[in-house]
Every structure is written in C-alpha cells, then in structure tokens.
Amino acid sequence: MNTGFLFRTCTAPTILTKFFRRSKGYKIIKRPDPSTLKMPTPGSAPSLMEIIKEKLRLNGPLTVAEYMHIISTNPTEGYYMKKDVIGEVGDFITSPEISQLFGEILAIWFYAETQKMGPGKPLQLVELGPGNGTLMVDFLRVLNRFGYKSDDVSLHLVEISDTMQSLQARRLCITHRATDIELPYYYEGETVSGIKVYWYNDLKKVPNNFSWFVAHEFFDVLPVHKFEKTEDGWRELLIDMDENGKLYYRISGKETQSAKVLIRPPLDAGDRTELEVSARSLGIARQLAHRVDEYGGLALIADYGHEGEKGDTFRAFHKHKVVHPLENPGECDLTADVDFSQLRIAASKTPGEGNYAVVAGPVQQKDFLERLQAKARLQILMDNAKTEEEKEKLKCAYDMLVDPKKMGERFKFLAFYPSSMGPILEKFPPLGFVSEK
Template identity: 75%
Template sequence: MNTRYIFRSLSRPVILNMCRRHKGYKIIKRPDPNTLKMPNLSDAPSIMDIIKEKVRLNGPLTVAEYMNIVITNPTEGYYMKKDVIGETGDFITSPEISQLFGEILAIWFYAETQKMCLGKPLQIVELGPGKATLLIDLLRVLNRYGYKANDLSLHLVEISSTMQLFQANRLCATHRETDLFLPYNYEGETVSGIKVYWYNDLKKVPNNFSWYIAHEFFDVLPIHKFEKTENGWREILIELDENEKLQYRIAANETQPVRTLVRPPLDAGDRMELEISPRALGIARQLATRVDQYGGLALIADYGHNGEKGDTFRAFHKHKIVDPLENPGNSDLTADVDFSQLRISASMSPGAENYAVVLGPVKQMEFLERMQARVRLQVLIDSAKTDEDKEKIKASYEMLVDPTKMGERFKFMAFYPSAMASILEKIPPLGFSTPK
C-alpha cells in the first residue's frame, strides 16, 4: 500500500495523542538558600592542589586565571583568609602610614565637588577598602565640613568576608549579614548614624551622585601577559614542570585573549611585552559612565606607569618581593597599573557616549604637594606632644613623597563628568595642575 494512504487513514486525534508527552518532567524541591552552609574549611583543598587539578584537566592557565584562583578562592584565597595589610602583613598602604593622606583626599573631593554642586546627599563608594582607615580619616574631615548622618552613606565593594567583618568592626556600632536577595550582603551603621553597605560587585551599588575611591585596587586585578615573538604576539601561560612545580611558557599559537585584547590602541608603540587586565578596563569604564551619567568624581591612586612598562607581575610576602609562582596563596600577587589603558577605557569619545574627562596620571608627591599637604603636615607636627612623635610624623610624610619610596611610583588619576570640561578649563583641577 502507498505510504500516503497509510497516513490518510490515521485520524488527526490519534496523531496528536501519539505525540503528546505524558508526565515527562519531575518536580524538584529547591534547597532553601538560607540553610546552605559552607563546607568544612579543614576539608578544603589547598590552592596548589586546585591549580594542579585545573592544569591537568584544562591544560596551562593564563596568568589572569592563576591570579583569580590565588586571590579569590572562597576558602583558600589570599584575601579571604587573613588580614594582610600593615606591618605584620605583607604590605602597607598610604592611609596606614599617615592620617594626612586620607585627609588630603577628603579635601580634594570636597573642593572639586563645590565646582559642580553642594554634594548632598552623597554616596561614598570605595573599591577594596582595606582596613577602612582611609574612610575613617575622610569622615573626620567631612564632619568638619558639616556633613551629617542623613547627608551621606558609605558603599564598600569588598569580596572578602574576612575583610568585611574587619571593616565593619572599625566603622560601625552595629552590623549584620543581610538577606541573600538584597544587592548588598552586609550592612551596618556608624555611631553617628551613617548607613554602611557592602557589595561584592560595583554593578550592585546604586546609581547616585557619588565619590568613588580606588586606592591600591586596580593593581590586584587579574592580568593577561603577552610577549611579541617572530610569529607575532603570544600569551604567557603557567604550567607544571616534570617536578610538579609551576613555570611559565609561551603559547605556541594565538590564544583568544591575543585576538580580543592585543589590538590598537592597547598595543601601540614598539613594546615587546604587554600586560592587559580586562577587568580593570571594564571597571574603569563603569566608573567613567557612572560619573558622567549620575554625577560625582572618581579618584584612582595606585602604583603604576603610563604605558612604558611591560613586565611588572610579581608577589609580596612580609614586605619583600618574592616569586609569584612560589607558595601560591601565601603572598600578594600584583602588577603595576597601566594608566594609559585606563585612560583609553574611560575617556570621552567623539561618539554619542561621552564617558568622562580623565586627568592624570600625576605622581603622588606632585599631587600631595599641589594640595598643600605640607601645611597640614606642620599642623600635625605642632600638635605632637613629644619630639619622638614629631619625628615619626615627618618620617611618615617623607615616605609618601620621597621619589625613591612612594613619591614617584604611586600615581593619581581622576574622572570628572564630561559636562565639567569647560569648567575645568576656567578653574583648573586641584592636585592635577600647578597652583598659580
């Protein structure tokens, strides 16, 4: 019999019944997120074990993948386990050296805001707040300028629960974890009633008029390392040698990061080595867009260069430079910030999207001197009770501005709303121009 007669003989309801699914699914009860618990830390694999397993399964790691594992692993990551800042840690930051540093930054933000508006209500957003010392010094100055609890709020971008708790204990009279469905995962309130919120991503911070502070934040963001060979740009990877130790190797072929990242203007000039952080470029663009669309200022302070360096990846342990591939998880991984790349990512463009007016980078010693930091230094010296205290204050300041220490290595860069361009031509920005 011809096939078409067979199909004609079948009624439509029968065909539908044959194709209909009966109970082809199963209802699964989802667990309550509030009852989930982290695994026992004693059972967690070491950072080295995690890295070895990833290399065995997926092959060599990019430097960015390696940094991400070492820094942010939930149980064994460098910033997840302990307080790493200060004399007893692996490195020290400018706010920990002298209160003058945070006070000068507060004066800069306040003075530049007056060129735009009153600056109330105000969000203060800090990326990677460390020990919260900078915020404490900044709040002390704002109190002198008349800011009250209902005039401002603090928004801290911090991925480490250990550091969140440390910051909360220093800043807040009360604090607590929040519901998982809120954009912030921790909240608190200072003695004076200022609300404080913690986030694991800048994208979750409300879009309002804000001061954005990124002090020694960009230098820890994962980088991809590249080297120019006779066959073109190739990526530096990390693999295991025959003794199960980590070592570098150059990729034989173009990797995806080479194709997507190493292109003009990022590879401009005759550079033979290049470091690019996609996350740094993305966050710089976020900051610029927020400042331009919702108002405010962003200030980046970090050690870095303006595009002249290519190989800066290293590690710090107990204030000394060590091999970044040795004992992963026990030392601070870092790379100098390429401010020329941040400028490219954040600057005004001739198209419809304007982003921000970008100023800098300028050397830390120049920024502080232009902000008349020595005037404040003298006040602190005059207020000191003993000669020993006076000498300590002087020594701390010299560490900040000495060209052989932090004065030249650390740089400042600022983002202003694009609408401020004409105003800045008439009233030069403090810290980024020489006072007349």
Template identity: 70%
Template sequence: MNSRHIFSMCNKLLIQQTITRGNSFKIVKRPDPKTLKMPAPGTAPSIMDIIKEKIRLNGPITVAEYMHIIITNPTEGYYMKKEVIGQGGDFITSPEISQLFGEILGVWFFSETQKLGTSKPLQIVELGPGNATLLIDVLRVVNRLGYKPKDLSIHLVEISSTMQLVQANKLCVSHREVSIEKPHNYEGETISGIKVYWYNDLKKVPNNFSWYIAHEFFDVMPIHKFEKTNDGWRELLIDLDGQEKLYYRITAEETVSCKSLIKPPIDSGDRTELEISARSLGIARQLATRVDKYGGIALIADYGHEGEKGDTFRAFHKHQVVNPLENPGKCDLTADVDFFQLRIAASKTPSTENFALVMGPVKQKDFLERCQAQVRLKVLMDNAKSDEDREKIKKSYEMLVEPTKMGDRFKFMAFYPSSMVDLLNKYPPLGFSTPKSED
C-alpha cells in the first residue's frame, strides 16, 4: 500500500470523527488586588522554615538569596515586623546619636547645590529612611534656609510597611494608602504642607532635580560571596547539614554569578575573598544616571572599605555581633560596603554617557570636620540647659568622629553631574577636600 492510499484512508477516518468543539474553558474571576491582605505576623511559616524548604526543593542557595528572603519576606522579614533601630533595637545609627549629623548633611547639600544654580523645585529622596530621624534634621535646616512647602517634595524608598508607618507618624500630620495604579503606595503631608511619597523601588521616583540620601542603605543589600581556589573563583552557598542546621559550602564549578559579576577590575590584586552585591551596583548606576541626566547630588554614607576586605558578612542582635546563619529573620544582616565597586558602577568614563563624577570615599571624621561640624557642636553645647546635657552632646559627637568608634569605619561618597567637572575643579567639593587655610 503506497503512501497516497494511507493518507487517503487517514483523511476519511479523521473526517468521520470530526466533532464540534464547545467552550472547553472555565471562567475564573481574578481577585481584586485592593481587597487582598497579607497574613498576620506569626501565622505564616517562619523564615527558617521557608529557607529550609527552599533548600530541600532546589538545593543550596546563594548568600544573596538568603539575605533577600530575610529582608523582603512580607510578614516575617526582619524589617517587616518591628522597629529595629535605636537603643531598643539591634543597632543604632549616626542620626540617632546626634542631631548634628543630619544638620551637617543638610548644610552640605545646600552648599553644594549653590554651585549648580537654582535648586527649586527640589525633591529630597532618601533610600531606606529608617526612623526618619535624619530627614527630620535635614528638613530643619532646609526650613531655615528659606525653602517653602511649594519648593520641595519628599520621596522615600522603603519596602517595609512597618517602617513606612513609623516614618509617616514622625513626618506627617496626615497620611494614607493610595490606589495600586499610582507609582507610590503611600502618601502624606507634613505639618507645614510638604508632600511626602513612599515607593518600593527607586525606579518609580520621578526623574527631577533631587538630593539623594543613602545612609546605611547599601550595607543591607544582598551580597554574593566568593572564594578563590586553585581552579579559580567559586561561590559560597548555604546548605543544610544532617542536623538541619545551616552551613556554608563552596561550589565545585563556576556559578552564573561567578561568570557575570567577577570581572576586572573588581578581581584585581591578590584578593582571595570577594563580596559583590549586584543590587548595590545597579542602584549606584541608577543614582549616577539620575544625577547626570536630571540634576542634583547623591550622598552615600555607610561603613565600608575601598576594596581591601573580603569577608565582612555578619549579623547584629541587641547590638552584639552574632552568627548570620542562626535565627534568620531575628537579626540584622549586614556586610561592609565596597566603595571601590560603587565607584566602578557610577563613574563616568570616556566611552559611556550618563554617569557621574564620583568623590570619595572619605572617612566620616574627615567629612564632618571639613564641614565645620565643630562649629555646630559649640553652638549646641553653648545652648545646652545643663552640664549633664553638655556632656551628652560632647560624647555623642565623639562617638561620630573618634577613629576607634565611627570616625574611621563610616565613609562618605558623593555623585555629581558630569557637567560640573570644571566647577568642582574651581570650587572643590565640601567635605571631600581639605579647605584652604585663610591667611
């Protein structure tokens, strides 16, 4: 039987068996996003259970995945459940130590902005605003410098609804959730009428002239950890041992992260350990591009290094350093910021556009003292109501600048528009250069 007869027979059978199809689908009503609610804290699986199940299903996870789960889990994540900053939390920040810190930053932004000309209308954009203490101190300065509510707006990048509410209660006389169609998810007004907006991503913040503040923001960004072996760079992963405890293990082969993140000049020198945050590099690039294209200045303040350190990943609980693989979700995970890598991500080069002029890093001690922090310190002490208050003010300042405390470990870096190169050569950036002595 030839092929023609076979096809002819099949066609007859198929024709005879042809049926009319009806509706073979079921209409399903999608849930209304406006009515969806997150489960109450404590009713969802614990962070440890989530991590263990993920490892059982998919194998070892990267340190970046581990941090991401702990930071962003909507109900059990570290920043989602409680206030974590201050004496009663797991760590304390410079703005919580002294009002002088935020005031100096406000003066710094204003001073550097004068080199650009007009700065109105102005957006103040803070990434990870914490308890909003820094922003309150900056706004106090801005008010003294003549900015009216119509001249500025505040834009806060915050993923934690808990911290968002803390910030709103401190900053605003009224605040509310908004429609899911809007780029921001929360809004409010200060007592003077300044509009405040909250976002879960920097990309959603309007592209306008802005002061960008990132204080102790990059140190919590998820990192990949790498070690150099005889066979080249390999990634450290987190796995479960026989007792159901988390531990580190090293990959036998190069991972995708090894191939995509470890590139010259990041892997230069004789380093045998690396920590790279892809998220940090992306945000640094965003800030640099925004500053260069739309105007403004970005200031980064964090504890970190200039590429000389390798293993800095750790956890804090009640102000004490603890094992980062124990009690996930209950401790603050952090890693020193590699300012060398941020510079690479943000710096303008001859072959690229929309990148910034990068200044720093400089030590916190040097930055504050070059910005005349001691002058402000004297004013605060002269206006103190008692000797006890004066002593507190003095000790707080010493905490900020002493090399053995925060003075050396914390560093500052700034991004300026690339068009300012001539201006900055003529008028060096405040805080990042030694002021000329007056005759």
C-alpha cells in the first residue's frame, strides 16, 4: 500500500472538513449575576429534620460532627442563621452580656501583654464568632482610653450568620453596607469614631498583619467526633433514625476514617473509654498559632472546658436548660466542652512545622480575672453606681463570673504568644496565668 498517498489523502482539507465538522456549535450560556442570587427564605426551604432524614437515606448514619455542622450552619434553617440566640430571651447568655467588666479586663490584658513586644500599632482586632458584638464594644472603649485612634486600629469579625452579622453591625457601626462579591470580606462598616469594621466567613480571609485574636465561646460550638473504646478498639458514635422517625445513637461496627485519622497518641493513652475530638478546632488552633508567630500578635481563647479528663460532654441548651441533643434539631444550641489539652498540642511546636506558639494556660476564669484586678474594677463601677439596686446588680454579675459553682471554674483561658516571646515571658510571665509572688 502506498502509505504516503494515503496520508496525503487523509490530510486534505476536504477530508478534514468532512470528518471534523460540527453539526451543532456550543452556545454561550448567560449566567446569572451572583450579586442578585438570594437564598430561600426561612420556612420555604426543607426543614432540618427533612435534610437529616434524606442524608441518612442516601449515606447512612451521620457522625456527631456532621450532625452539629448541619444544625449550626444550614443557610436558612441553621440554629445561628435565623434568630438572635444570646441573652435572657435566647437559649444561653455569655460573660460580656453579664458585665462590661469582663470585656474591659480582656482588653487590658491584650494591651498590657502587647507592651512586652512593642507599640502594637497599627492593630487588627479580630474576633471569631462575635455574638451580639458586645465584647467588641467594651474592647473599643478601652482602646479609646489607651489612645488608639481610627488610623491605629481596624476591626475584623469572622461570622457566618447573616442574622448575627446584622446584629453586630447595628451594635458597632454608624454606617454599614454589603460589599462586592470579589472582595475577601462580605460586609463592611464604620464606627462612630471612624474605625473600619470588616466581616469575613473564614479566618483565612483576614489579612496577615499584627493582630489580637479573640475567641470567646467559639470553640465549644465547633463540630466534634465522639468515640467510645470497645473490645475491638475505638469506635465512633453515630446518629441514625429508627422506624418511627426518631433519631438515636449507635456505635459504628468498624473503625471509621475519623477514628483512624483523629485518635493518635497521647489522646488514646491511659484508661479513657470516651473521647471527643474536634478536627475543626485543631485546625483553627494551628492557624492562630501560625499567624501569631509569623505576623505578630496575641490570641486569647476563653471557653468552658477541661484539660483532657472528660470524655462525654456533648449536650444541647434550650431556654437556658439542658435538653437532649437529638430532639428538635435546629431549635437548641449544640455544644461540647473544649478540650484545652488538645488545643495546646495543636498550637505547640511539632516536627516539620515552621511556626508555632508559646502557649500559656489554661487557667480558670476566676483566677484570670482576679489576677488582673477585676475586684478593683468592680469597686470603681460600684462607686459610680447611682442606686443601691445598680450596685447589687454589679455584685451579682461579678459573682456569676467568678463563683466556682457558676462560671468561675468551668470557664478557662488559654493564650498564644509568638515563639520569639519565650525568653521574655520567662522574665515577665504572662499576666493572668501565674500567681503573683
């Protein structure tokens, strides 16, 4: 066969046109403008129970972490997405809502510890899960007293709930607006004193600059995986639905992928039979340690938790009372005590990591506040009170914060410093974390 002739014939323009001509061309699709898209209104979307039921049908039992994620962050029906849940009319109350003293003491701690590093200006004040914005109101008041001007500080809030973001904007800003979808922050505003305020849906989007990071009652709502130790090793606690449509717990028959990845020494040491691990919490702790060490600043975590001695703390709150976590999904606050020992491990130096933090704590809230002269601040507030009723309220609020039977022992503080601060902290120990000699 004359292969040369065949090749020339097949590559002739007429043959190519015949073989490769498209009978129909691709049409350009007109896509919608992302800025005009809106989520379904609450009530028009499937209920959380319907969503959970469908996920169980398609994928089988859910992990507790998956369940918590659905309940907390569903765009329309999620617990934090559709209503204000903090305060007397909500399901729980936080320390900043109890007394202005709490936020003031935290701001003073940041300012005092920053003086060990330098002037600390310009400053990014970053809060993870800002609640109603009350804590930042107290912070900004203290910064104003310390001489911070609008050019010295900017406020960066990590918040995924449009409902909570709206509350924060009304509390903090004199003007506020949505931003272009191309920007890393989805909302912006300005305080009455001219301080710029920005909202993000992810910590990774906050600019890498010298920052104070505050995480108050943030880690306790992050999803946790629950494990139990059986004769066959660690097995994960899963959530399933019975024939009557009621959710219940069951143990995985085999070792799940979560158990393989998350249960590592020293977590599985000793005689522990129950364990809770939040992969999301460990990742954020590493982020904070990295950012503090590489770009400068401080991180302070305040939450209720333990140091590794507890194993089963997953629960729900409704109207300030403890209820079953699997009942009425979306109507209750799901939470688990923070394991501060795990956060310490995540933030401290590990092989192969270039940035890590010097970790101080955890210490009990009672000790932290009292070591920072909270009683002296209480006395000043009482001296300025106009009535005996106001004085009594101040005393009751302070008692709520420091009484060991209330918040005093259950809530703890953990701090991250840049690794370069090690020698300085040996000479000038972290305020609030060590007893005065």
